[in-house]
Amino acid sequence: MHKSVIVIGAGIGGLTTAALLTKEGYGVKVFEQAAVTGGCASTFRRRGFTFDVGATQVAGLEPGGIHAEIFAALGVDCPAAIPCDPACAVYLAGESQPISLWRDRQRWQQERHTQFPGSEAFWQCLDQLFAISWRFQGRNPILPPRNLYDLGQCVAALRPDTLLTVPYGLMTVTDLLRFYDLQGDRRLRQFLDLQLKLYSQVDASETALLYGATALGLCQDPHGLYHLQGSMQVLSDRLEQALNHQGGEIFLRHSVEQIQVQGDLVTGVRVKDLKSGLRFVETADHVVANVTIQDLVKLLGDRAPNTYQQRLKNLPPASGAFVIYLGVKDEAIPPDCPPHLQFLYNPQGAIAEVNSLFVSVSQPEDGRAPPGYRTLIASSFTEPNHWWQNQLDYSQEKELYTQRAIAQLGKFFDLRPDHIIHCEAATPRTFARFTARDRGIVGGIGQRLQTFGPFGIASRTPLKHLWLVGDSVHPGEGTAGASYSARTVVQQIQRNSRKY
Numbered sequence: 001m002h003k004s005v006i007v008i009g010a011g012i013g014g015l016t017t018a019a020l021l022t023k024e025g026y027g028v029k030v031f032e033q034a035a036v037t038g039g040c041a042s043t044f045r046r047r048g049f050t051f052d053v054g055a056t057q058v059a060g061l062e063p064g065g066i067h068a069e070i071f072a073a074l075g076v077d078c079p080a081a082i083p084c085d086p087a088c089a090v091y092l093a094g095e096s097q098p099i100s101l102w103r104d105r106q107r108w109q110q111e112r113h114t115q116f117p118g119s120e121a122f123w124q125c126l127d128q129l130f131a132i133s134w135r136f137q138g139r140n141p142i143l144p145p146r147n148l149y150d151l152g153q154c155v156a157a158l159r160p161d162t163l164l165t166v167p168y169g170l171m172t173v174t175d176l177l178r179f180y181d182l183q184g185d186r187r188l189r190q191f192l193d194l195q196l197k198l199y200s201q202v203d204a205s206e207t208a209l210l211y212g213a214t215a216l217g218l219c220q221d222p223h224g225l226y227h228l229q230g231s232m233q234v235l236s237d238r239l240e241q242a243l244n245h246q247g248g249e250i251f252l253r254h255s256v257e258q259i260q261v262q263g264d265l266v267t268g269v270r271v272k273d274l275k276s277g278l279r280f281v282e283t284a285d286h287v288v289a290n291v292t293i294q295d296l297v298k299l300l301g302d303r304a305p306n307t308y309q310q311r312l313k314n315l316p317p318a319s320g321a322f323v324i325y326l327g328v329k330d331e332a333i334p335p336d337c338p339p340h341l342q343f344l345y346n347p348q349g350a351i352a353e354v355n356s357l358f359v360s361v362s363q364p365e366d367g368r369a370p371p372g373y374r375t376l377i378a379s380s381f382t383e384p385n386h387w388w389q390n391q392l393d394y395s396q397e398k399e400l401y402t403q404r405a406i407a408q409l410g411k412f413f414d415l416r417p418d419h420i421i422h423c424e425a426a427t428p429r430t431f432a433r434f435t436a437r438d439r440g441i442v443g444g445i446g447q448r449l450q451t452f453g454p455f456g457i458a459s460r461t462p463l464k465h466l467w468l469v470g471d472s473v474h475p476g477e478g479t480a481g482a483s484y485s486a487r488t489v490v491q492q493i494q495r496n497s498r499k500y
C-alpha cells in the first residue's frame, strides 16, 4: 500500500520534498497558508512589475547542480536562466570601484590578486576546502546523523580527501586569515564580512570555515549563481507542475495549526482553511514540516521534545530582513550595471556592525518589468524583535528605513522622484504575515561553528515520522540548501518505509 505524507508549507523545501515523494508513489498533500507557493522564493506583482520577494539569485542550476538534478529526476525542464557574471559587484566603504566576483576562475584569481595582494595562499586553501566539501556533499551525507542509518550514509560519503578537512572543522574564516597572517588586511576582512554575512548570517570571525569556503567558492565556474528568466516563481511553478502531474495535491490558504502526536509517533495535523474558517484533522503516515525550528516547536506545543526547547534557548539570535522593492525607469540604472551589487551600509545610521545593502537589478527582457523599466530590489539585515516592540511607531520606522535605503541607493542609481514608478518595503512583520515564519526571521539558523553541518539541526526529529525540511536544517540557507534538505528527507522516508 502507498504511504501517505502531509507536507506543511510549500516553500522550495516543502515543494521539492512533495514532488519527489509523489514521484516515488507516495500520496502527498501539501498545506500552504499563503495564496501562492514559494515562500521566501516567491514573487508578487504591482503595476506591471514582478518582484522577487526574497531570493533573487539561484545556485545549483548548472549541470549536476542540486536544482538541475532534482528537475531531471522529476522529468521537468530546468527553467531558463543566465549565470551572473560577475556574480556580485562589492563596494567597500568609501570606494567607488567594485570588487567583482567573476565567474571565470582565472579572471577572479586576477581580480583578488589585484584587490588583495599577498592573499593568494589563503584563497587557494579556501578553493581546496571547497572542492573537497563539495564532493562530500554531492555524495548525499545525512548531517547531523541521528541514527545508525544516517551515520552509515555519512560514513559512505567519506573519502580519504574528506579527512583532510578535519583539522579545519573547528576553525572560523578569521582563524584561516590569522594562519596566513592576513588578519590585519582590513579591505580583505571587510569584503569577507560582507559576503559571508549574506550566506551564513555572521561575519568572518563567526562563520565556520568549511561553510565559508563553500559560500565563497560557489560563484565560479563550473558552478555559479543564476538569474532566472521570468521570476523566482518559476522554480516553484516547475515543482508544482511535477507534483500535479503525478497526482499530488496542494491546498493554498490552508494553515496547519497543530501537529498531532500519540506517544512518540506523529499521526497528522490540524488544519484551518483560511477561506472558510473551517478546521479539520488530516492524518498521514509521515508529516514533513517546511517551517523554521522555532515554528516547529510552536506547532508541537507541549509535545515538543525537551531537546528542542533546550536547543532553541541556546540558539544565537536569528536575523530578519528589511527589503525595498522599486519599479524604476531604465534611466535610473547606470549602463553595464551588474545584476547584483553589495554596498556597506547600516540602516540604523552609524555603522555599528557589518551590514550591507544587497541589490538585485532586473535585466532587460527578463520578464520582471515592461520595456523601458526595471525592478530594483535591495535588502539589508535587521533585528526582528525591533519591529515587534509595542512602543514602536511601525509606519514611521518603516518609512525611515525606506528613505535611508533610497538615499544609499541614490548614490549609485539615478533615483530622482520621476524615475521611481513604484516603491514598497517589507519588514520582519511583512515576512511573518507572508511566510508565517516566527517573528519574520529569515535564512536559517546561521553557520557558526556551533550551528553548521554536524552541529546543526537534523531533518530527522526526535518524534517518529516527523521530518524537518528547509533552511533551518543542513546545509542551510538558500533555495539550493532547502533542496538538499528535501532530498535528504526523501531518502530517510523511503528508508523508513522499507523497514515496515
Ligand SMILES: Cc1cc2nc3c(=O)[nH]c(=O)nc-3n(C[C@H](O)[C@H](O)[C@H](O)COP(=O)(O)OP(=O)(O)OC[C@H]3O[C@@H](n4cnc5c(N)ncnc54)[C@H](O)[C@@H]3O)c2cc1C
Pocket: 008, 009, 010, 011, 012, 013, 014, 031, 032, 033, 034, 037, 038, 039, 040, 041, 053, 054, 055, 056, 057, 058, 059, 254, 255, 256, 257, 290, 291, 295, 321, 323, 379, 434, 435, 436, 437, 442, 443, 444, 469, 470, 471, 472, 476, 477, 478, 479, 480, 482
Ligand atoms: C531578503 C531575502 C533574500 C534572499 N536571497 C536569496 C538568494 O538570492 N538566493 C537564495 O538561494 N536564497 C536567498 N534567500 C533565502 C531563501 O529564500 C530561503 O532560504 C529559502 O527560500 C527558504 O525556503 P524554505 O523552503 O526553507 O522555507 P520558506 O520559503 O520559508 O517556505 C515555507 C513555506 O511554508 C509556509 N508555511 C509556514 N508555516 C505554515 C503553516 N503552519 N501552515 C501552512 N503553511 C505554512 C509558508 O507560507 C511558506 O510558503 C533570501 C531570503 C530573503 C528573506
